[in-house]
Structures are given as C-alpha cells and as structure tokens.
Amino acid sequence: MSASPQTIKHLQSLKQQLNHHNYRYYVLDDPQVPDSEYDRLLRELQALEQQYPQLITPDSPTQRVGAAPLEAFAQVQHEVPMLSLENAFDEAELRDFNRRISERLIAADALKEDQPIEYGCEPKLDGIAVSLLYRDGLLQRGATRGDGTTGEDITQNVRTIHSIPLRLLGSGYPPVLEVRGEIYLPKAGFEAMNRAAREREEKVFVNPRNAAAGSLRQLDSRLTAARPLEMCAYGVGWFDGGGLPDTHTGVLRALQQWGLLINAEMTTAVGVDACIEFYRQLAARREALPYDIDGIVFKVNSLSLQQQLGYVARAPRWAVAYKFPAQEESTTLLDVEFQVGRTGAVTPVARLEPVFVGGATVANATLHNRDEIERLGLRLGDTVIVRRAGDVIPKVVAVVPGKRPKNAAAIVFPERCPVCGSPVETLEDEAVARCTGGLICEAQRKEAIKHFASRKAMDIEGLGDKLVEQLVDQKLVSSVADLYRLTHAQLAGLERMGAKSADNLLAALETSKATSLPHFLFALGIREVGEATARNLANYFGSLEKIAAASEEQLLEVDDVGPVVAHFITEFFCQPYNTEAVAALRGAGVSWPDIEVAERPPAPLAGLTFVLTGTLAIMSRSEAKALLQQLGAKVAGTVSAKTHHLVAGEKAGSKLTKAQELGVDIMDEAAMIDLLKQHGAL
C-alpha cells in the first residue's frame, strides 16, 4: 500500500521528534518529555512502519534493536591510523612533557618564551576505542581500533547505542566526518548487568571495561542492544569537505551540537600547573563519577599547534595521558587463611605476593565467603587480579586464565573453626559460615574485647587490637570484665609496655567505667545492634533491665528493630554467660545513668493476639506481622480461644474454619490495613 503525502510527512516528523528527544535524554542528560511520551511516539512510529515497511529508513529510531547475527566481523581499513597516547605517571613526567613541547614550539617560532600552552582536558575513559563514519550526516560505519590500521566492522553493534546518532543533528557538519571516541559501560549499567547474570547463575564480568568489550564483540547485535553501553566522542579522525573549529575543545563542542555525547568534565587549562590542579580535582572525585576513568588526557588545544608538533611512531606529540594509579594488578595467590570475626563469621583471606595497586602495597585481600571462592574458581598458586579502588578493602576479582600451575591445590573450606575447633555451620539462607564456639572461641573473644574497648563503645584509650591479642594470648584476660581486674605489674610486663603506659591504660580503664547506656549497650556487641540501634533501644526503654526483660514484640516497637534484631537481643540476654558478664562489669564499677523515658501510652494493640492466614495481596504475611507487632500486638501461628482477630486473605483454609467455630473476630486484608493506618503504622 502506498502512503499519502501526509502520512510520509507525519512519519518524518515522528522520527525527527524521537531523534531530538533521544539527544536530550542520552547526550544532554536533560530530557524534555517524560519517558511515557517518548514511548508513545515510538509506538506510533512502529505502527506506521509496520503498515508501510517501504518507508523504514536506516536512521529511524526503531532501527536500534539489533540485526540478524553475523558470521564474522568484516575488516575495516582506517583512513587515518588510530593512534595511542604517550603516558605520564607522575607530576614530573607531565612537566617534562609540557617542557619538551614548549621548547619545540618556541624553536619553531610558534610560541613565545614563557607563554603557557592552552590544553584541552578530558578524563581518559576506560572502554573501547571506536571510529564512526558519517557520510552526509548518516551513520555509515562503526569500527574498532584493532591494530590501529585495520579494525573490525561493528556497525550493527554501534547502531544499538543510544548516545550514537544514526543521523547527525543540525547542519554545518562536513559531508564526510569520521568521529573517534570511547564506548564504555557506566558503573550502574555494569552492576545491573552483573546482578542479572548472577540471578541467571551465569558468569559475571570482572569490570566495566571487559563487560563493554564483551558486549561489543557480539556477532548478534540484538545482544549488544540489551547492554546499556554509551559512547563519548573525543576527536575527529578525518573529514572531507566543509570545515571544523580551530581548537580541539571547539571541535568537541561542534560534535555535541551535531548530536554526539562529549564528556561533561571536559575543560581547558592554561599552563601545566592548571593541568595538575585539574588532575587533582578529578582524582579526588574519581570514585564518585558514574563511569571508570584511568587518567586525564591533556591535548594541545590549538589545532594549528597540534599540526606543528606532529607525531612520533604511534602517538601524537601534542597529547599525553596522565594516568591515575592502576586500580587492578595481577599477582600470585600464595595461600588462603580463614579468619574468625566477632560474630563467628569465618572469612577466607587471600595471602598474596605483595603488589602495588591503587596507590598502596597489597599483600592480603578478602575473599568474602565460600561462594565467592567457588564463583572465582580459585586454586592455590593461581595468578589473580586484585582490585583496590579508593579506600575500599582490596579484593580478588578474577583468576587469570591459562596461568594455573600444574597440580594447583583446591581450597578447602574448614569444617571446624581454625581457632577453637568447634564445628563451622552455614545457615540455610546465609552465605556466611560461622564458628559455633561462641565465646569459647578465642578468636571471637578477642574480637568481642576489641569491640568493647573501641572508641564508639567503651572508648578505652590505649587498648588497641595488638594489646588485646597479647592480653588474651597470655591468659590475663578472658572476658571483658577481666579488663578491669588488670594490675600495674601485669601490664608493665607486656611487650612494648612500660610503667608509664601501664599507668595510662589503668587510668583510661578507670575513666571508661563512667559510661552511658547507649555506649554500654553497643559495647556488648549484640549481633546487628549498631550504634544507632543501641541509641534507639536506650532511649525507648531507659534502662538495661528493661531491655533485657523486653519480649520480642516489645523490642519490635523500637525504631530500626526488626524481627531478626529483636531475636538476637532476646537471645543475648537469655545466655547466662552474657548476664554474668554484665553483672561482673557492674561489680567492677562500670555504671551509667538511666535515661528518663516519657510516660508512653500503651501500644495501641497491646494485649491483642492476631493470627494471619491465606494469601495477602498488598503485603506479605511477614510484613503484616511486623507492622502488627510494631503496634504491640502478638501474632500467633495457630488459632485458639486466646486469639482475638484472624486476618484472612485469599484461599484461607482450616484456620478460618477454626476461627469461625470459636467465634473469633475475622477481618480481611483491607480491614487490617485500615487498622494499621488508623494507628499510624502505614
């Protein structure tokens, strides 16, 4: 069927609108219409194109979904070779670069003595270099860098990337324009991809760069289309006809006008000091940026000066990449040790051949848990990639394939605690394996004492981790209360302690005795009771006796306390070892003032017992249970004469019948929600 002129016009207008909105969204990050409006226009275009397939053009926004898989990528010869960059690894090397090119330009009379050079500054994105060829504004070819001269044709794949215009916007672009840039995966997209892979129990990617490379290398571009890739333009390879601005940053701004994404951090700096300042500022923000960068590229901004400077073998003389310290390095896994934490968690720790990474020497890295060792497929002696980013603790992210020594031993997770020999158990829904020794376990005891002494707990100045280890190893202390029985003679005899430090520590112990209820409660090290929860508990109940005597239902009334925490608290105060420790601390003189608690009206549902049955539509039964408990109600599992209300959802069975027999009040989910709302729980 042939389309009327109006239809053709409407179709063109839809394409134009969609391309414009696409640009606002993906390039300028400043959408003008809600997503729903974009989707509506796209659906309208799709419907029209289905009706008139002859009107589908390659630049239609509907043509970004990927095409039939290729057998192999075709080869592409780059008209202008794709070069690499010279690196600078410290300030001196950057100054050296600036001095060399200044001298060269001065000698050529292109720069005056003492005249600083203006540089264009951009982050060096950690992705895959790409070349995009536009003819008369239409995207004709996308290619990888390959060896710099010959790359691979990835046109189908680049067409799926929304920040790459299928047709250039506006006007004034050269009839032939080859744009160069970097394709990368923003951190959030990478995490979403790995989350999805984990859910499907597939292999996860090591880092955004590998994930971007893998996504681009797909012969089936429909797979590429499903990956949230972006492309940032950083230059022009060659152009034919027309003209371009005469500075590098001017060219990038023109590219932005024509619909390409350029980096938002791009700026200019006059002189090398300003470049160093920009490097420092961006280095400080590196972790917070939404994508990985591995340095800053400084390029002489004037294109005529660039031309004067020319090229060395494989890199331009007019640009340099000032690299950040690498965040990933490879090294050898020497051994795996198992550490036992305060709550008994058994954590495997990798002992590594020391390696300089992320600005520090790393010899240990966490392996988190048993699943992680399995996921990495780790064996002793493997070459591994270690990542240390910012202040994050170093982590083994991958095994380097093909470098495994012969007969590399498997890593055996211990079935018994390496410290106390108690069985190690893993609860069903937990990834963490725990030593079941509790405070029999010396490791757990040491950690409990370190926690007790720490600044946000009892704040015992001078009682650091090393000292606690010595005290426990030498059997001078086996519980927290023992700390207050230490004598001057015992302390002065320890390694690295003299009479003076012993005096100081005894004084600090004395001072720590006068504490507050939140500090003391936190110091006890009850599982999941952090500082904030300790404070909330203290303010709600006012005294330790009341907290120790509280039922799980009463504990649930406190902000921040859910069923799991409530259970840990009651469990803690049930154990004689713990109540004895509290009594011993008090006996030793540890004290705190009670907190005055305002008279509180009884909880609105206190004294009432509910039973939940059937399927609820709005919330899960466990959510409903937690909310009812928050209002003071008891929630029981079976209906009896003591039940006050039965909440019956869909498909309620025997409990409903029983409640009817016993004459228990029956409410539906809506009535329960009204009740929760009425008392402010919702």
Ligand code: IVH
């Ligand atoms: S300019 C002739 N600018 O770094 C100039 N490169 O070692 C060549 N890269 O493979 C590139 N961000 O893909 C330039 N803002 C940026 C860059 C950048 C990342 C990559 C580029 C190239 C490598 C050079």
